[in-house]
Amino acid sequence: MKELNLEDILANTSDLTKEKKVWYVAIIGRPNAWKSTFVNSLIWEKISITTNVPQTTRKRVLAIYNDDESQIIFFDTPWIHKSEKKFNKEINWVAISSFKDAEVILYFIDSSREWWKEEEYIREILEMVNKPVVKVYTKTDLEPRINIPNWDDILKISSISKDWFDNLLVKVKSYLKMGPMFFPDDYYTKQDIYFRISEIIREKAFLHTKEELPHSVFIWVEEIEDNEDIMKMVAYIYTESDSQKYIVIWKGWSLIQRIWKEARIELEKIFEKKVFLALRVKVRKNWRKDDRLIKEILH
Ligand SMILES: Nc1nc2c(ncn2[C@@H]2O[C@H](COP(=O)(O)OP(=O)(O)OP(=O)(O)O)[C@@H](O)[C@H]2O)c(=O)[nH]1
Numbered sequence: 240m241k242e243l244n245l246e247d248i249l250a251n252t253s254d255l256t257k258e259k260k261v262w263y264v265a266i267i268g269r270p271n272a273w274k275s276t277f278v279n280s281l282i283w284e285k286i287s288i289t290t291n292v293p294q295t296t297r298k299r300v301l302a303i304y305n306d307d308e309s310q311i312i313f314f315d316t317p318w319i320h321k322s323e324k325k326f327n328k329e330i331n332w333v334a335i336s337s338f339k340d341a342e343v344i345l346y347f348i349d350s351s352r353e354w355w356k357e358e359e360y361i362r363e364i365l366e367m368v369n370k371p372v373v374k375v376y377t378k379t380d381l382e383p384r385i386n387i388p389n390w391d392d393i394l395k396i397s398s399i400s401k402d403w404f405d406n407l408l409v410k411v412k413s414y415l416k417m418g419p420m421f422f423p424d425d426y427y428t429k430q431d432i433y434f435r436i437s438e439i440i441r442e443k444a445f446l447h448t449k450e451e452l453p454h455s456v457f458i459w460v461e462e463i464e465d466n467e468d469i470m471k472m473v474a475y476i477y478t479e480s481d482s483q484k485y486i487v488i489w490k491g492w493s494l495i496q497r498i499w500k501e502a503r504i505e506l507e508k509i510f511e512k513k514v515f516l517a518l519r520v521k522v523r524k525n526w527r528k529d530d531r532l533i534k535e536i537l538h
């Protein structure tokens with residue numbers, strides 16, 4: 240094992256007393272509004288999983304943007320939509336509670352989709368929050384389905400033309416105050432390894448399942464053994480019913496095999512070593528109604 244040398248460590252540690260424009264910024268919007276894709280594109284790292292299935296993000300994910308004059312900590316949040324279901328209500332709460340810490344809220348509006356009652360619900364919530372809100376129209380490379388106003392204080396972005404990112408950063412910085420940094424300036428996220436692995440597996444599960452099945456799944460990483468050249472892990476895909484478990488194991492060219500293969504390839508890229516992934520499917524009946532488990536998964 241490499242011997243630790245205090246002087247080397249100090250020489251390589253950021254000066255956290257350095258003052259920059261620093262604070263938290265929450266990103267909110269309806270499902271599929273491009274919240275997670277945006278933070279990944281901005282940071283140039285896959286921090287938050289993205290799929291074409293609405294309602295992908297379930298937990299608040301931190302994406303830390305650093306440049307010479309600022310450290311902006313974006314909260315990528317889950318979708319907001321009205322629902323009476325316990326799990327969805329808790330997810331809405333994850334998004335809404337992020338307002339409390341944020342200096343400014345970026346409200347992402349998908350310009351390629353027609354106006355829908357979800358937007359009204361978000362507006363009702365925003366009216367109750369005493370924080371500046373910046374509207375950001377996303378997916379502007381696609382045919383717009385809503386009227387995008389021509390005001391100076393709105394922003395338009397697309398993952399294809401990243402030019403607009405600069406305008407957005409200038410706008411965000413105008414709300415931030417100078418202060419000591421919260422994180423070393425080479426940090427881009429704050430996530431534990433169990434969460435990161437479970438999210439990669441969940442992304443693959445979302446991509447290969449349909450209808451209600453992706454939303455009925457949660458991932459539990461049981462054990463990780465991190466060696467120098469190989470990382471071993473045991474993880475479970477939990478479904479809500481036996482019939483869903485059957486679909487994951489037997490449907491098509493075995494879904495579990497595809498999920499396992501794609502997750503393993505991506506994890507090997509992330510950790511830059513061989514990954515041994517033991518992936519099993521289990522049933523946890525009605526887990527979306529289980530208060531304690533919901534808290535454990537979402538917080
Ligand atoms: N055409 C186009 N598609 C985009 C753009 N940005 C994102 N997408 C697609 O939109 C889909 C949703 O992106 P996400 O970033 O997962 O959306 P989200 O807002 O995080 O969604 P939830 O986590 O479900 O709330 C993905 O399939 C992306 O490929 C864009 O600028 N242009």
Ligand SMILES: [Mg+2]
Pocket residue numbers: 274275276287288289295296316317
């Ligand atoms: Mg998301």
